[in-house]
Amino acid sequence: MTANQFIKRVEKYNLPFSQIYDLIAFMLNIDYSEAKYASDKEIDDDRAEHILYQLENKEPCAYITGRREFYGREFIVNRNTLIPRVETEILVEEVIKRYKNAEKIELIDICSGSGAIGLTLMHEINISFLTLLDIDEKSLAVSKQNAEKFNIIKNIEFLCSDILNYTTEKKYDIVVCNPPYIAENEYCFLQEEVKKEPYHALVAEDNGLVFYKKILSNFEILCKSNGVIFFEIGAYQAPSVIDYAAAYNLYAECVKDYSGNDRVIIVKNSKRGI
Numbered sequence: 001m002t003a004n005q006f007i008k009r010v011e012k013y014n015l016p017f018s019q020i021y022d023l024i025a026f027m028l029n030i031d032y033s034e035a036k037y038a039s040d041k042e043i044d045d046d047r048a049e050h051i052l053y054q055l056e057n058k059e060p061c062a063y064i065t066g067r068r069e070f071y072g073r074e075f076i077v078n079r080n081t082l083i084p085r086v087e088t089e090i091l092v093e094e095v096i097k098r099y100k101n102a103e104k105i106e107l108i109d110i111c112s113g114s115g116a117i118g119l120t121l122m123h124e125i126n127i128s129f130l131t132l133l134d135i136d137e138k139s140l141a142v143s144k145q146n147a148e149k150f151n152i153i154k155n156i157e158f159l160c161s162d163i164l165n166y167t168t169e170k171k172y173d174i175v176v177c178n179p180p181y182i183a184e185n186e187y188c189f190l191q192e193e194v195k196k197e198p199y200h201a202l203v204a205e206d207n208g209l210v211f212y213k214k215i216l217s218n219f220e221i222l223c224k225s226n227g228v229i230f231f232e233i234g235a236y237q238a239p240s241v242i243d244y245a246a247a248y249n250l251y252a253e254c255v256k257d258y259s260g261n262d263r264v265i266i267v268k269n270s271k272r273g274i
C-alpha cells in the first residue's frame, strides 16, 4: 500500500500527525522530515498490516517505532520505559530558565526512565555530574543506551535503587523528579494505550503522592544548602505537595503547563528567589 493509503487506514485511531509521520518514516526507513513528502511511496504490505494490527491492539506508536522525540531529541524507548510526555518539557524549561548561566551543577534525576529529563538537561545546562536513578534495571539500561547515542556517557552515574528506601552521602544542586503519580483507583480510567506502559511507572500509593512525601522528607539529605527540587505533578496534586513542603519548612511554587494545568512544583529551603 502507499503511505497515503496507510494514512487513510489509521484515521480512525485519531493519532497526532507527528506520530503518523513517524510511523511512515519508520516503515520507509527515511527521516521524519521526509515523511510528509512520501505520500506516493510504496510501503511493504506485510509491514504496514503488522503495524495496523499493533495499533488495533492499542500498542503506543512509540513502542512500535522504538523512539519518541523529547525537547528536540529522539530518545530510544521500549516497553520497559515510560514514553516521555510533552508536558514534561515544562519542567525542563523551568530548570533551564534558572540555571542556564550556572556552572558545575550536580544534578540527580530521580525516577529517570528513558533519561529524558536528565540527559536533556545534560545538553542544555552546565552539568558536571549527573545521577540517573530508577528502580527498574531495564529502564536504566535504556537510559544508558540514550546516553551512548548522544555521546554523553562521561560523568553520568546510573543508579538502580528504590527512592523510597534510599540513603546517600552525596548532595545535589538540583533534584528533578517525574515520579509515578496516578492514584491506584484512577488506573482503570486510563486509556488502553497508556496501560501498555509499565504499571510501576504510572501508579503510586497514597493517592499518587507517596514519592513527593518521601523525597520532601529527605530534602536535607538530597540537596546542598542552595539545592532545589523540581517535581512534575498531576493536575490536582499541587495543594497537597505544597502542604507537604510547608510541613518540612520548605517553600514551594507551582508552574502551570500550556493547557493551564498545575504541572511543576519547585521546592527550596529559603524564600530567596531562584
Ligand SMILES: C[S@@+](CC[C@H](N)C(=O)[O-])C[C@H]1O[C@@H](n2cnc3c(N)ncnc32)[C@H](O)[C@@H]1O
Binding pocket: 081, 082, 083, 084, 085, 088, 110, 111, 112, 113, 114, 115, 116, 117, 133, 134, 135, 136, 139, 161, 162, 163, 164, 178, 179, 180, 181, 200, 201, 202
Ligand atoms: C513517570 S516515569 C518517569 C520517567 C521519566 N523521568 C520521564 O519523565 O519520562 C516514573 C519512573 O519511576 C520509576 N520508579 C517507580 N518506582 C520507583 C522507586 N520506588 N524508586 C525509583 N524509581 C522508581 C519507574 O521505573 C519509571 O521509570
